[in-house]
Amino acid sequence: MRLIGQAILLALTMQLTVSAFADDAEDNDIYAEFLEDGNPAEFSEINGEELWKTKAGPNNVSLEQCDLGKGPGVVEGAYVELPRYFSDVNKVMDLEQRLIHCRMTLQGLTQEEATKQPFSKPGKASDIEPLVAYITAASKGMKMAVKLEHPMEKEAYEIGKKLFFHRAGSHDFGCVTCHSADNKRIRLQNLPNLLDKKQAQKVYATWPAYRLSQGEVRSMQHRLRSCIRQQRFPNPKYASDAITALTMYLAKSADGAVYAAPAIKR
Amino acid sequence: MAKPMRIRAKLKGDHVEAKILIQHDMETGLRKGSDGAKIPAHFIKTLTVKYEDKVVLDTVMGIAVSKDPFLSFKFKGGEKGGKLTVTWVDNSGDTRTDTTAVK
């Protein structure tokens, strides 16, 4: 039998994906199916696992003893319970704050060194993004289960909620401006209504994500920073308590969602 | 250094569906870095897929293809356990070959 090379080449340029598929939710689902098994976040996950297990820093140790909340070295299921209260630091931390904490306490990096490159730029890769991809991927298929047991966890949630509704700045914007009604969009970008449980679940459970428009896995910190920039708010400090509080509110809003990230998005 | 690909090949009825995910920056040579200088072009020029020793896909790629390219295609005549070999060559002469068995 002759081999027939019926080739369908999917040359996915950024332009194509943006214009043709960002239109509505149904198209996005077709798009997702199209890209099944084609999420480059997988490579980030692999790189992240290597970084997790590689000895580094002045102390020359790996992150394998890092306690993400479920005991030293437990990665599986850690993310669906974050942010959470950590008794060793007596505060609530999100994943990225905790990672930085581990890099400082275990590996001996300074805060500056540990947070030097939170987001990849052309030609300058971030260590944190792959680590986040690796850790979050280890919660795939599990249900979002942030606990609000400790008083500080409750406090973070309440502050996060306040921040969500906080309208201010030159444009009077807040998270609530764009994310409190159904079926709205800015330009062609759909806006999830985060006050609606189903929509909040769907969105939260698919971050971090490999962003085709940027060619990188982007973390929750990155996502929120972009929103805050467009709200005309000041630049948030990386891995700060304010962002953790907002993340806590969003994570709790997504309670029960089956976690499915790192996903692939525009 | 060339990084490994992810290749999946599955027999579906009378054809094999192959999915190839490649790690490559695919720099166009037109982007500028934060220092304002252009980032040199670095992209895959050709990609060839062989089933056993026969070429089933031969492509010419360029700077219009995105970073971390993903290719999916079908071909007839494959069988379970057959060997699929993917090779790419980029403009710097770098090359990478990975292999998988049809499932």
Place this chain on the structure above:
Amino acid sequence: MKKLMVLIATIAAAGCSSSTVEKDYDAEVVRLINSDFKSKGSVQIEKFVQQDEVQKLCSQDGELSQDALASIRDSQMKTVKYPADDQYLGDWEKGIKIANNGKGGQFSDKPGSVSGGNCFGCHQITKEEVAFGTMGPSLYQYGKLRGNSKEIYQYTWAKIYNAQASIACSNMPRFGHAGILTEEQIKDLMALLLDPESPTNK
């Protein structure tokens, strides 16, 4: 005075639901904003912390009373400055550019750069621009449907200048009142909406 009473009523209502002493989360929010954000150029932490009356009232989770909403509209209507030369329409072609420009006021923008209105972000306006948002209503045929009376000019001007004057807690920025757009830019947007030659009305 009315506003004050609304605030008191809200606080009282919140007090009913919680028997124990609740932490002052508002104070915590202010503390965190001050410690966790960086000012740059025109994007200052103070503006983020110190909400004006409208921002404060519209940041609540829940509906405001009719009185509160009316008082916002009244106070905001008083801020509207109509053009001194009584000329309302500028150049619709420039208006399209302003409506397309989403820059200005972000921490990533160059300080001192010209702000746009980003109208297409939320509104359909012309047939030609297909990448429009749906946050606000379609404004296609805006002038054709409403005519060119002075009343309509003033109403539209006030809407762009301070959207809170007609709809309290509207999502739309107060482009004139907040100093996002200049008087001339607002005139150009007015022309985009109302000039019979503008593609909006074709």
